[in-house]
Amino acid sequence: RNISITDNYVAMTYNGACVEIESGSVGYANGISVSNNRFDWTGTSGAASRGILAEKVYNFMFNNNIFNSLTSSQLSSGIMIGTSGDSKWGQISNNIISSAGGYPIYIDCDLDQSVISNNVIHGPGGSDLTYGIYVNPADRCVITGNTISNLSSHGSVAGIKLTTTSDNNVIIGNLTHKLIVDDDSSANNLCDEQTDIGALNNET
Secondary structure (H helix, E strand, C coil), rough: EEEEEECCEEECCCCEEEEEECCCCCCCCCCCCEEECEEEECCCCCEEEEEEEEEEEEEEEEEECCHHHHHHCCEEEEEEECCCCCCCEEEECCEECCCCCCEEEEEEECCEEEEEEECCCCCCCCCCCEEEECCCCECCEEEEEEEEECCCCCCEEEEEEEEECCCEEEEECCCCCEEEEECCCCCCCCEECCCCCCCCCCCC
């Protein structure tokens, strides 16, 4: 508990995570800060590569980090919170994620009472980046001030996607291509019209 990982430079060439945080039980990984780091992906096969990989984290801050892919094989995710348990009371803010080919911010658990704000995400273009921020699902979260550009030029894409059963969230003031909130019948999400900058940089 109460761990801070800050002011590091990590260059990674193999599949895995630059920083991996796991907890045996929900809530044990409490008070985690990963901030002011730079993570560079320099490998040739990045299908399972992540900058930060966490599970079952409470009171966490993943802020002011830079994630970058330096090869044509893109980083899979800048920040991923995994499936083994709920995470809550967190902040993911002011990160820069460049050329990630999977989901740059990928929350594959029930994220509760957290903020995702002021992140800058720039995809590699082509057919790689489908969603900039993907949460499965979110409850009582605020997603605001994020800039997401250079999404895939093919298929169904969105800057931000929240899956079914996401409710009581506020998603406002983002600069991105598209917002998808798969509401169920009981959901109560507050969303504004996100400023649409197109799937590609020059698309309107």
